[in-house]
Amino acid sequence: MREGGGLEIATILDEILSEGGYEIVNAFINSSPWARPGRHIVPRGGVIHWTGNIGRGANAWANRNYFDSLRDNYASAHTVGDDTTILAALPCLNEEVEMAYHVGAASYRTSYFGAYPNASTLGHEMCVNADGNFRESYKRAVWVMANWCFQFGWDADSAVMRHYDVTGKPCPLPFTDVVHDNRHCAALGFTEAQTAWIRDHLHIDGLLGEALWRAYKSDVADLTVILREGGLTMLQQLVQKMEELQARNSELENRFNQLEKALYLSQIPDWAADSVQCAVQKGLIDTPEGGSYDFYRTLTILHRNGTL
Known part of the structure; x- marks a missing residue:
C-alpha cells in the first residue's frame, strides 16, 4: 500500500496478490510457417507488446485467432492477455518453449x-480494446512477465x-513518450480522437509513456522477488484458509439460526395459557406469541407460586 492525501491507495502489486495471481490458459495455435514454425528455443528474456487495436472486441481470443489465421504474414506471440483472460498461443511455460x-x-x-x-525471447501481447479494462490487462501483463522471470531465472x-x-518500433505505445507526440501518433494511423482516447484510458494511476514503462519494470521486478521467496504460495494458502474459515462460519451461523428457530414456539402451549393471560392482564408482556420454551416455563412457575 502507498499513501495518498492521507488515504491508503492499493498498488498494482497489492491487487495482483489479493487476487492470487491469474491462470494462463493453453490455447495453442496450429502449426504453420507464418505463426508457429515449431522451432524450440531457450529464452533469455521477455518482450512486452501491445496489440495496437483499440477497437471493441479486440480481446485475447480475437488476437489469438488472428495469429492462427495468418497465411501471408509472419506474426505471433507466446501469450495474449486482456482484462479477464491470459492465453498461451504457443508453448512457453515448460522446457518445450517454441x-x-x-x-x-x-x-x-x-x-x-x-x-x-x-530465437531467444518470449513475447506477451497486452490487449487495449475499448470495451476492456486496461488496468486489468496491465496487471496480467505484469503477472506473465514475472512468472517468466521466475521460471527462467531472468533478471x-x-x-x-x-x-x-x-x-x-513504438510498442507498447502507452509505454513510450511517443504517445505524447500528436504527429507521430497520426503517422501510426490514429485519429486525433483515438489518440486522445489512448491518453485518457491507457494509463495507470496517471502514469503514461516512459513513466509507465518504469512502473511496469518495477512491478515485474517486485513480483518476481515475491515469487522467488514463495510469498505467493503463502498468500494462496492464507486465502484458502480464510475461505475455509468463512465457510465454517457460515455453517455455524446456519446451525445457530436453526437452533434459535427451534427454541421459539409458534403457538402458546396449552399448559402456559393461563399464565400468559395473567401476565398480559397485568401489563407485564404485550407480545405473548412467539416466545421460547424457557419463556413460557418461567411465566408458568411464577404464576403457579403466586409471584406473578
Whole structure:
C-alpha cells in the first residue's frame, strides 16, 4: 500500500496478490510457417507488446485467432492477455518453449538477445480494446512477465524489454513518450480522437509513456522477488484458509439460526395459557406469541407460586 492525501491507495502489486495471481490458459495455435514454425528455443528474456487495436472486441481470443489465421504474414506471440483472460498461443511455460514471430526486424537496437531476438525471447501481447479494462490487462501483463522471470531465472531489470527497446518500433505505445507526440501518433494511423482516447484510458494511476514503462519494470521486478521467496504460495494458502474459515462460519451461523428457530414456539402451549393471560392482564408482556420454551416455563412457575 502507498499513501495518498492521507488515504491508503492499493498498488498494482497489492491487487495482483489479493487476487492470487491469474491462470494462463493453453490455447495453442496450429502449426504453420507464418505463426508457429515449431522451432524450440531457450529464452533469455521477455518482450512486452501491445496489440495496437483499440477497437471493441479486440480481446485475447480475437488476437489469438488472428495469429492462427495468418497465411501471408509472419506474426505471433507466446501469450495474449486482456482484462479477464491470459492465453498461451504457443508453448512457453515448460522446457518445450517454441519460437514466435513477435520481434523481427531488419536491424536491432540491442545485442542482448543475440542476432535474431525471436530465437531467444518470449513475447506477451497486452490487449487495449475499448470495451476492456486496461488496468486489468496491465496487471496480467505484469503477472506473465514475472512468472517468466521466475521460471527462467531472468533478471527483470535487464531481461525484460519493450518491443521499442529491441527494434525501435513504438510498442507498447502507452509505454513510450511517443504517445505524447500528436504527429507521430497520426503517422501510426490514429485519429486525433483515438489518440486522445489512448491518453485518457491507457494509463495507470496517471502514469503514461516512459513513466509507465518504469512502473511496469518495477512491478515485474517486485513480483518476481515475491515469487522467488514463495510469498505467493503463502498468500494462496492464507486465502484458502480464510475461505475455509468463512465457510465454517457460515455453517455455524446456519446451525445457530436453526437452533434459535427451534427454541421459539409458534403457538402458546396449552399448559402456559393461563399464565400468559395473567401476565398480559397485568401489563407485564404485550407480545405473548412467539416466545421460547424457557419463556413460557418461567411465566408458568411464577404464576403457579403466586409471584406473578
